[in-house]
Amino acid sequence: MANNGNKRLDRRKFISKSAMTGIGIGVGIPSILKAAESSHNYAGPLTTNMSEKRKLGTLEVSPIGLGCMSMTSGSYNPPRKMEDMVPVIQGAFDMGVTFFDTAEVYGPFTDEEIVGEALQPIRNEVVIASKLGFKFVNGQRAGRDSRPENIKKAVEGMLKRLKTDRIDLLYLHRADPNVPIEEVAGAVKDLIKEGKVVHFGLSEVSPDTIRKAHAEQTVSALQSEYSVIERVMEYKILDTCEELGIGFVPWGPVVRGFMGDRFNEFTRFSDDSRFNSVHYFTPEAIQQHMKVLDLVRKWGDSKGLSPAQFALAWLLAQKPFIVPIPGTTRLHHMRENWGATAATFTTSELKEFREELEKIDLIGVRTPDTVLTDR
Ligand SMILES: NC(=O)c1ccc[n+]([C@@H]2O[C@H](COP(=O)([O-])OP(=O)(O)OC[C@H]3O[C@@H](n4cnc5c(N)ncnc54)[C@H](OP(=O)(O)O)[C@@H]3O)[C@@H](O)[C@H]2O)c1
Numbered sequence: 001m002a003n004n005g006n007k008r009l010d011r012r013k014f015i016s017k018s019a020m021t022g023i024g025i026g027v028g029i030p031s032i033l034k035a036a037e038s039s040h041n042y043a044g045p046l047t048t049n050m051s052e053k054r055k056l057g058t059l060e061v062s063p064i065g066l067g068c069m070s071m072t073s074g075s076y077n078p079p080r081k082m083e084d085m086v087p088v089i090q091g092a093f094d095m096g097v098t099f100f101d102t103a104e105v106y107g108p109f110t111d112e113e114i115v116g117e118a119l120q121p122i123r124n125e126v127v128i129a130s131k132l133g134f135k136f137v138n139g140q141r142a143g144r145d146s147r148p149e150n151i152k153k154a155v156e157g158m159l160k161r162l163k164t165d166r167i168d169l170l171y172l173h174r175a176d177p178n179v180p181i182e183e184v185a186g187a188v189k190d191l192i193k194e195g196k197v198v199h200f201g202l203s204e205v206s207p208d209t210i211r212k213a214h215a216e217q218t219v220s221a222l223q224s225e226y227s228v229i230e231r232v233m234e235y236k237i238l239d240t241c242e243e244l245g246i247g248f249v250p251w252g253p254v255v256r257g258f259m260g261d262r263f264n265e266f267t268r269f270s271d272d273s274r275f276n277s278v279h280y281f282t283p284e285a286i287q288q289h290m291k292v293l294d295l296v297r298k299w300g301d302s303k304g305l306s307p308a309q310f311a312l313a314w315l316l317a318q319k320p321f322i323v324p325i326p327g328t329t330r331l332h333h334m335r336e337n338w339g340a341t342a343a344t345f346t347t348s349e350l351k352e353f354r355e356e357l358e359k360i361d362l363i364g365v366r367t368p369d370t371v372l373t374d375r
Contacts, residue, residue, distance in 0.1 A: 064326065076257065089115065100128055120164075133174050147176075167197050203223040253312055261293075291360045305339070
């Protein structure tokens with residue numbers, strides 16, 4: 001395995017520097033990460049066959065999944081209609097996608113209904129992943145709640161909406177500071193014994209939380225943001241997953257559409273747009289990150305890949321246990337994204353691309369210290 005020894009970063013020095021300057025998404029001030037700081041001492045990629053099925057722990061899935069969040073959540077677009085989304089999900093399956101991602105909070109609730117409706121006819125041929133851990137008041141999200149009784153109650157509703165007798169991969173969506181992770185893992189363990197859940201996953205948690213949970217109940221997958229721009233997971237998280245045999249599922253893998261030419265330096269969001277809260281999408285940051293898009297486009301052109309395809313293929317090439325879940329509401333985007341699985345890289349290509357990538361300073365991305373606590 002290649003090791004970026006020459007790009008090594010003194011982690012303690014960097015963390016204390018981040019703490020001193022107060023940069024990072026946690027405090028709401030966009031950070032500027034210099035090239036050397038963005039490498040996070042990452043051990044480097046592997047070349048691997050990217051079209052084969054992959055393992056998240058012992059759970060076998062297609063190399064790319066379908067993220068279903070924006071079908072109803074209204075995060076990046078107005079909610080879509082069930083009758084328009086069912087063909088997208090079923091069309092993805094026809095292409096070879098067997099891994100579908102949703103959550104109780106998307107909608108809330110309605111996203112699981114769409115996924116359940118679409119997958120019912122092919123239930124035994126697919127892997128359904130969903131997430132919980134929130135409280136709802138009058139049908140709206142109202143804070144976190146990971147108490148075992150809430151988890152067990154939530155799963156009953158999820159099974160109904162998903163039209164199934166089991167959730168193949170149940171993630172804790174966000175850690176609840178009021179509930180020890182061991183209690184969450186214990187509740188999921190009970191659900192696994194009852195056959196209502198098959199595998200356990202976590203999202204956006206620290207290495208410490210991963211270890212504590214895994215000691216109580218095997219964790220099959222961690223789902224956290226990772227892309228060609230937001231690379232903070234290369235600091236301690238991917239290594240932890242590798243050591244413990246846990247799969248990694250990057251959300252935001254096409255940078256929320258940025259790799260699909262959705263924005264450029266002239267883009268301005270309306271006041272109510274959720275993109276306003278994305279620190280790497282300020283006007284200044286987008287202008288800077290066009291350099292990443294240009295680099296990805298240059299490399300994609302040389303390999304016959306679109307930027308979105310290259311961005312996904314690059315993630316697949318980092319580790320064999322990585323399974324990106326690009327979100328889309330359009331079948332032609334799913335087809336494009338699935339095309340990433342046909343890409344190949346040599347070791348020297350991956351090294352050269354990373355060297356070029358790390359020369360570009362990033363704005364508004366997370367600093368390494370932020371992965372050491374749960375989000
Ligand atoms: N665990 C968590 O906390 C968490 C957080 C966020 C998301 N997620 C999950 O991860 C999935 C993916 O993350 P994400 O949706 O935030 O980000 P993403 O996959 O990077 O980007 C999704 C956006 O990109 C657009 N897009 C996708 N493929 C494209 C292509 N080939 N060309 C042009 N545009 C394209 C989509 O628009 P169109 O609909 O127009 O294609 C959509 O608005 C979600 O669906 C959700 O299931 C999890």
